[in-house]
Amino acid sequence: xxxxxxxxxxxxxxxxxxxxxxxxxxxxxxxxxxxxxxxxxxxxxxxxxxxxxxxxxxxxxxxxxxxxxxxxxxxxxxxxxxxxxxxxxxxxxxxxxxxxxxxxxxxxxxxxxxxxxxxxxxxxxxxxxxxxxxxxxxxxxxxxxxxxxxxxxxxxxxxxxxxxxxxxxxxxxxxxxxxxxxxxxxxxxxxxxxxxxxxxxxxxxxxxxxxxxxxxxxxxxxxxxxxxxxxxxxxxxxxxxxxxxxxxxx
Amino acid sequence: xxxxxxxxxxxxxxxxxxxxxxxxxxxxxxxxxxxxxxxxxxxxxxxxxxxxxxxxxxxxxxxxxxxxxxxxxxxxxxxxxxxxxxxxxxxxxxxxxxxxxxxxxxxxxxxxxxxxxxxxxxxxxxxxxxxxxxxxxxxxxxxxxxxxxxxxxxxxxxxxxxxxxxxxxxxxxxxxxxxxxxxxxxxxxxxxxxxxxxxxxxxxxxxxxxxxxxxxxxxxxxxxxxxxxxxxxxxxxxxxxxxxxxxxxxxxxxxxxxxxxxxxxxxxxxxxxxxxxxxxxxxxxxxxxxxxxxxxxxxxxxxxxxxxxxxxxxxxxxxxxxxxxxxxxxxxxxxxxxxxxxxxxxxxxxxxxxxxxxxxxxxxxxxxxxxxxxxxxxxxxxxxxxxxxxxxxxxxx
Numbered sequence: 001x002x003x004x005x006x007x008x009x010x011x012x013x014x015x016x017x018x019x020x021x022x023x024x025x026x027x028x029x030x031x032x033x034x035x036x037x038x039x040x041x042x043x044x045x046x047x048x049x050x051x052x053x054x055x056x057x058x059x060x061x062x063x064x065x066x067x068x069x070x071x072x073x074x075x076x077x078x079x080x081x082x083x084x085x086x087x088x089x090x091x092x093x094x095x096x097x098x099x100x101x102x103x104x105x106x107x108x109x110x111x112x113x114x115x116x117x118x119x120x121x122x123x124x125x126x127x128x129x130x131x132x133x134x135x136x137x138x139x140x141x142x143x144x145x146x147x148x149x150x151x152x153x154x155x156x157x158x159x160x161x162x163x164x165x166x167x168x169x170x171x172x173x174x175x176x177x178x179x180x181x182x183x184x185x186x187x188x189x190x191x192x193x194x195x196x197x198x199x200x201x202x203x204x205x206x207x208x209x210x211x212x213x214x215x216x217x218x219x220x221x222x223x224x225x226x227x228x229x230x231x232x233x234x235x236x237x238x239x240x241x242x243x244x245x246x247x248x249x250x
Numbered sequence: 251x252x253x254x255x256x257x258x259x260x261x262x263x264x265x266x267x268x269x270x271x272x273x274x275x276x277x278x279x280x281x282x283x284x285x286x287x288x289x290x291x292x293x294x295x296x297x298x299x300x301x302x303x304x305x306x307x308x309x310x311x312x313x314x315x316x317x318x319x320x321x322x323x324x325x326x327x328x329x330x331x332x333x334x335x336x337x338x339x340x341x342x343x344x345x346x347x348x349x350x351x352x353x354x355x356x357x358x359x360x361x362x363x364x365x366x367x368x369x370x371x372x373x374x375x376x377x378x379x380x381x382x383x384x385x386x387x388x389x390x391x392x393x394x395x396x397x398x399x400x401x402x403x404x405x406x407x408x409x410x411x412x413x414x415x416x417x418x419x420x421x422x423x424x425x426x427x428x429x430x431x432x433x434x435x436x437x438x439x440x441x442x443x444x445x446x447x448x449x450x451x452x453x454x455x456x457x458x459x460x461x462x463x464x465x466x467x468x469x470x471x472x473x474x475x476x477x478x479x480x481x482x483x484x485x486x487x488x489x490x491x492x493x494x495x496x497x498x499x500x501x502x503x504x505x506x507x508x509x510x511x512x513x514x515x516x517x518x519x520x521x522x523x524x525x526x527x528x529x530x531x532x533x534x535x536x537x538x539x540x541x542x543x544x545x546x547x548x549x550x551x552x553x554x555x556x557x558x559x560x561x562x563x564x565x566x567x568x569x570x571x572x573x574x575x576x577x578x579x580x581x582x583x584x585x586x587x588x589x590x591x592x593x594x595x596x597x598x599x600x601x602x603x604x605x606x607x608x609x610x611x612x613x614x615x616x617x618x619x620x621x622x623x624x625x626x627x628x629x630x631x632x633x634x635x636x637x638x639x640x641x642x643x644x645x646x647x
Binding site: 010042043044046048059060063064065066067068069070073076077078079080081082083084085087088105106109 | 299300328330335338339342344345346347348350365494497498499507
């Protein structure tokens with residue numbers, strides 16, 4: 001975390017709680033930089049998170065109101081906060097397992113209602129905090145602590161899901177694209193209505209080491225190789241797109 | 251859709267008259283209402299400004315009425331996607347500063363249990379109405395039961411205290427809902443009204459008092475929000491958006507809400523305080539009512555709808571010359587053990603009719619060494635006076 005953003009953190013907290021090589025610190029930095037460049041008032045912001053590594057991005061680090069809720073229920077809690085105090089900017093920061101698996105129902109219904117929530121999904125494609133079990137976002141074939149032979153099922157495309165459910169701003173970026181990520185976060189924060197941002201974040205500790213990407217830089221390199229802009233993807237054939245992850249606004 | 255600027259303006263207008271529309275209250279005097287409707291009116295009188303719920307028989311009339319009545323007082327109503335979302339939204343709104351409520355029945359109450367523990371552990375005031383039906387499982391959705399008594403106390407994992415009322419009339423649906431809000435705000439704890447289908451759907455006359463006592467949560471600037479030196483053990487509770495940078499978490503936390511999930515002493519202290527703040531105040535919370543107990547040799551203990559049949563039965567048995575009385579439990583949690591022990595000094599036996607397999611009888615056995623006769627009926631029908639009279643005659647008293 002760069003010193004310039006320290007003013008947005010609660011005093012007395014040292015460093016991030018994340019493992020070496022985790023991408024969540026980059027997302028934390030990008031989110032604060034987006035808030036900083038929009039000159040937003042943190043006193044009028046509430047950060048709601050569920051359970052998991054990503055939930056620790058705002059709670060308790062951010063110098064704002066933070067609500068660390070139950071596993072999967074962040075969006076439902078945030079709905080209550082926002083409806084009763086609509087003048088607050090309510091940002092949900094949580095993981096892929098929390099938002100799309102146990103909390104999937106709340107995600108689609110909040111998107112349907114188009115409630116003015118800013119949902120940022122720190123997507124490491126695995127259950128990190130509990131030991132690297134398979135998630136609803138784990139790529140087919142990937143090895144996890146519960147799929148030693150490789151994940152037999154297809155993952156969710158969270159952006160398509162959010163879009164289909166009625167979210168009015170949907171985007172995906174990777175922490176390996178920091179400038180595009182900050183720009184998208186700014187759009188999310190300014191957007192009125194339900195916005196969903198899927199942020200790919202490497203987890204070498206739980207995902208990488210079981211999938212031949214044990215070193216943090218291996219995972220970063222792999223993400224850089226996989227991520228492709230939506231516009232570029234339009235020029236490519238289906239075979240060339242195999243294994244690629246589309247990024248951009250949807 | 252309106253342009254953004256206009257929507258912000260409209261939102262501000264709505265915010266401005268939030269809770270100020272006093273004209274929305276039910277006028278004092280006599281009213282003829284259904285139990286569930288009276289419950290909604292009690293909530294409005296208590297200052298409830300947020301309701302999140304999910305349809306379920308036999309509690310749905312509460313939600314339907316709240317959807318209309320919250321508009322009248324400038325509050326917020328939302329029908330969520332399930333009961334878990336309902337209780338979660340309610341807790342979020344409570345931290346936004348709202349007096350908030352939800353209502354459900356057994357299956358929904360089961361789904362809510364994890365969040366009940368969250369409310370107790372983060373000391374979030376809220377009111378849950380459970381209009382009980384015949385369980386377990388889906389059971390008989392439209393029939394009466396009172397099988398959620400132990401669930402109300404032990405439903406969520408870990409140690410916490412429940413506050414629970416048991417109304418026996420439409421009047422008490424109004425009074426107890428109001429009082430549940432006051433207790434929730436005063437003790438920063440979830441408060442429950444354990445009604446049953448028979449009371450929820452009963453229609454009778456009630457009297458709305460000219461003035462009601464309404465409590466609001468304590469709010470002292472600069473004080474810790476999860477710890478206090480005050481004797482009552484209830485800390486101050488500000489709201490989000492007041493510039494105080496609150497940190498709220500369901501993990502073990504210190505006085506300022508900072509996560510301390512590996513500090514043994516912090517956890518022990520927190521669990522002790524959230525339990526003791528309720529137990530210390532139990533004399534102010536527990537309410538019972540006695541009938542014909544002065545010379546009684548046996549006593550019926552009853553609550554909810556069954557207490558109505560019990561009173562009728564006790565009066566009839568008195569006419570037969572039997573020295574029998576009735577102890578009615580108006581609150582069920584914290585359990586009125588001391589009050590029962592007090593009556594137990596005078597009587598030899600307790601007769602406990604219940605629409606479950608003896609949930610309260612089991613609790614009475616913990617505090618009373620004499621004879622405890624449990625009369626259970628779990629067929630989805632109310633227990634009538636005749637059944638109680640026959641049962642008492644059979645055991646002989």
